[in-house]
Amino acid sequence: MKQLWRITERYYPWLLLLLGVDCFCAIILWISDIQAFQILIGLVVLTSILLFSAILFVLNKRETTRRELFRDFLSDPTICNEERLLSAISREEGESIRLLASVLQEHKTESNSMADALQDYEEYVEGWAHEAKTPLSLLTMLLDNRSDEISPLLQAKLDYVRSQLQEDVTQMLYYARLKSSTKDYQFEDIDLNDCLGEVLEDYAPLLEEKQFVILNKLQSETVYTDRRGLQFMLGQIVSNAIKYSSDSPMLTISMIHSETADVLSVEDNGIGVKKYDLPYIFQKGFTGDSTDSRKKATGMGLYLVKKIADDLNLYLEATSQWGKGFKIVIFFPKLRSNGGK
Structure with a gap:
């Protein structure tokens, strides 16, 4: 409804022109034949209103189609969607659409490259963090099974190092998980x-x-x-x-x-x-x-x-x-x- 009202506002000068022509015709009819004026004036006005309504309907449908094609083009700027949009607009607008298509394609390519790089980075970080757990596990086993061979002071220091490393690795894993597109x-x-x-x-x-x-x-x-x-x-x-x-x-x-x-x-x-x-x-x-x-x-x-x-x-x-x-x-x-x- 809002779109129809916008189209009406855009083309209201033509409606005024059409009504002006109706008034001119009415004056001519009234001057030439008062009886013909009384008979035909209603038909003239009704015809003008129906004609303008039909034009609004066609323009609204065309505008809706163009809007949908433009939305499809923006969401997926492929050659197919570009050609569909070009077929529904004027030649002057087509030049702007072609320029926009080239810019969108560049941004899409860059976005895909960044997404691939980010995924590689996430996989690397998660892989590194999981690999780091192996020496941490060995250190834990050493502290648990060989405690009698290690001085209390050294064991306390190794416990501190192990706990700190474990916390850092866990933080890294959760940070990567938060940035991931999927959560488990x-x-x-x-x-x-x-x-x-x-x-x-x-x-x-x-x-x-x-x-x-x-x-x-x-x-x-x-x-x-x-x-x-x-x-x-x-x-x-x-x-x-x-x-x-x-x-x-x-x-x-x-x-x-x-x-x-x-x-x-x-x-x-x-x-x-x-x-x-x-x-x-x-x-x-x-x-x-x-x-x-x-x-x-x-x-x-x-x-x-x-x-x-x-x-x-x-x-x-x-x-x-x-x-x-x-x-x-x-x-x-x-x-x-x-x-x-």
Whole structure:
């Protein structure tokens, strides 16, 4: 309807001209024969209206066809679509379409090349990360089976190196997965205590080195989400707590329930985040203040946590007091049955 109105606005001068001709004919009829004027004036006006309506219908159909052909050409600028469009437009417009076609073809070729390069890069990164897991596994076996042959100090250092490398590799894998066009999330009911236990076990050497006190207040909690994604999120949160811990570090994990969500809270008593930095902690590459504890930060951990939370339809909130601790909260929305709507 809007398109028909636009066409009417475009060609309304011709309608006025047609009505002017009708008025002229009416005057001539009225002067020549008053009886003929009374008989024919209605027929003249009706004929003009029908003629103009028919012209509008034809123009609207032609405009719709051209619009569809142009849309097809833009979405897929092949020679076939280009020729179909050229057959429906004027020669002057055709020159512009040919120029546009050449530009679109160049951009399509560049886009395909970039997509292929990106896919190769993603495959390389994922392949490298999986290959890096082999020496990490060997290092883990060595630390587990030959601990009596290694001094405690050296074992602690190797544990630290292994944990740091494992975290870096995991970050790289998840970053590549987030940029991939396909995601392999598997949603299921997850025992939160089991999931958290595996995360704490992975970071056990670093937690023991910093002498962390873990207060796990979780009961028998179950959440519906992707297990690997949640473990990665929890791992990054625990890693942050370790990096920015206080002299007597403590990590508290708890959960509360509301009508709309299950709310998981992970809180530490570390150095925290300054108030003016807090709104930006989930941004890519943001490291906050330049204190010694953050000089080696990459700013990727919480950024990836936020991205995965978005993918899993989870909501995050962070609160902190500088010098007193940091708290991050994960909201797991409750599933509603059809009967509850």
